[in-house]
Amino acid sequence: MFGLPVIGRAIRPHYFNNAVKYFAAATLTSHIVFPSQFYCSATQDEVTKAKLAQPNKPTIFSKILDKTIPADILYEDEKCIAFSDVTPQAPVHFLVIPRKPIPGISEAHQEDEQLLGHLLLVAKKVALEKKLDNGYRLVINNGPDGSQSVYHLHIHVLGGRQMEWPPG
8 A cells, every 4th residue: 555665564663653644644634745755745834834933032942942841852962952853754853953042044153153063963963863874864944935934043853764855
């Protein structure tokens, strides 16, 4: 059914779980869905959220940083925090954010150079801990046309499946 990857005669468990998510999403939304991957492409909801997002306002990431809302924290130090995405778009999907409230990459300054490098190295460290040995994708959305929906700089790290190109 839909060419699900199999090992011997058994369907790989994560594909079955994703199939369930696909069928649930297909009945509740009109998003474009690629059945072979069981993941939604950039949806109209994300575009709408990006257009409605308000730069220079407190964000949900501020609440994660000050621990007023819970998050599945994967890594934390004095410069940044990494946590699982609440709406994963891949089997492994986490975010790396700086503690410094930089609204987006276009608002980063020369003095942020070391911090930006640190974010990339933390992304690599957590990706290795998550066993993403075959590769992963790093994404930074910037501004409304880049579908940035939270105005606190963050790096998406996606892996655990073959990524497609172009991304969207």
